[in-house]
Amino acid sequence: MSIHTDGTHENIVLAQHVNGRLRAEARMHFARAFLLRAIGAGAFSALAGIGIGAACYGYAYMNQFDSAAEKIASAMQAALSDVTLKTKGEVTLTDNTLKLEGLPAQKANAVPTPTKAQLGTDAVPASQAPVNTTFTVFKQVPYLDGQIVTGWNFKANEERPFQQYCYFSRRSNETKGQVEIKIDLAMDGKTLPQPQKSDVNLGILASNCVWHDGKTL
Template sequence: MSILTDGTHENLVLAQNVNGRLRAEARMAFARAFLLRATGAGAFLALAGAGFGAASYGYATMNQFDTAAEKIAAAMQTALADVTLKTKGEVTLTDNTLKLEGLPAQKADAVPTPTKAQLGAEAAPASKAPVNTTFTVFKQVPYLDGQIVTGWNFKAAEDRPYQQYCYFSRRSNESKGQVEIKIDLAMDGRTLPQPQKSDVNLGILATNCVWHDGKAL
């Protein structure tokens, strides 16, 4: 058994070995602690990056939808601004009234007027003889199974008819085909003479004639 004393060579070597081992263990402990801190910091940064990325993606998605909605609204506004609605009548929008363009309203008592083409102003016979143009306006009143027709004959550029006539007309189906029965009633506002052998009362039927001035001449 040997006892080492202070200051001997063996004690110095032993002290150096112990100090070296302690320093090595301290460095290993420091390295472990640094590794744990680095791992925690890395995990924190990774989670923070993932959260920031998710937030950025959500914001970008919402902004994209807002932009698309704005584009659609702008396109609809442009399309409606370029549209012109043309119709007849009025369209009521809540408390406002929108008057739309349309054709002028026709009067309820408007009557057809002959056109130049219908009158045939340029028509002429092969003989080149002068042509007098007249036209007739018919007024029809339903009566029994037929109608009472009044005709007004006009000359061109005249407002009063130069001749008026009235008759009763009825069509019937016979074995040989359709037959039209015509009974003359009046001329120029005056009832024609009553036939002796006739059951038809011309005076009663003539009350349905429509004269130009509204009364018999």
Template sequence: MSYLAPGTPENVALAQHVNGRLRAEARIVAARAFLFRALGFGSFAALAGIGAGAAFYGYASMHEVQGAADKLAAALTTALSDVTLKTKGEVTLTDNTLRLEGGLPKGGGRPDVAALTTNQGKSEAPATTAIRTSFTVFKTVPYLDGSIVTGWNFKGDEAKPEKQYCYVTRPQSFGDGTTSNQTTVAIDGQVLPQPTRSEVNFAVIARNCVWFDPSKL
């Protein structure tokens, strides 16, 4: 074994070689650290980009749904503004009785149909065509905020009604207006079956129906 003296060419060469090796390893370590930092930054940027893209996509989807909802609401509003609602009802007199001029005859219990039909339809209908006149007499009884109405359907040549029916009518709000809700409870004196979910008691209402009675005319 030999020992090299300080300052000898061999010792200087060995020192330079060791220094070069240390610098190379330091550069390798620095390169690896830079690589790891770059990978970390790149992963962070990629995840941030994915998150931002998902956020923008969600925001755009929400606005697209909101826009579709607004369009649907506008279409429904336009459609409803063009719709004409029609209601069907019956007009009753304030004194609760439909009266014919001249009143009802005492003997027959019905109006003078011949007087009502005089000179009606002669110019329009052929001579061979039979003209039938029918009418309805309404009897009304107040009930809560509505009324109980009994209708007598007469033919022109009968002393008693051909058919009778009784219904209850009450006002019902519909949008900005008010219409009537009509429920038939009895026909020809017979109470109809009580519906399961009906708020109207048919038996109670039927006791207030005014059925045709010649003795009371």
């Protein structure tokens, strides 16, 4: 039914009023729908921005710690490459004598003396017989395919040897195994008599013996 039909003036005005009200309500519904769509789009954009911002923050946060770890690792590597390990102790020079803290001082060129524990002064046989303690210092000089060995025999608490001997030693491989050849050269700084049936010159070999005082006794 059309509202533009013939009728009274009141009916025409009422029809126009109703038609205008419907159009106004339609505009209101359209505006409300647009507002809701705008709010939804804004909320979506806000949430998307928050998500992107959080992701960027997390990425930057992780990179920051990675960079810090890399810097620490590089610093430690550089420090360890140049590190010098030092032991605890003190080395001082006093009156041309080298001393190490915690060790007894020794005179220059002094003969090494065993400690009490090394000498075993408390060791006794089952028979309880008196025990004489001595020790030997060896000086070795390479010679040809062997070596010339000088032995210094010391008594406990004495600085000069009571006996010295010198010999030539050489090892050779034989079919039955390794054999050691030993030729006595001198005793107490004096060359032993030259054997008649020997091609070895004891005097030449004995010149390489190392005596305690640097000369014959």
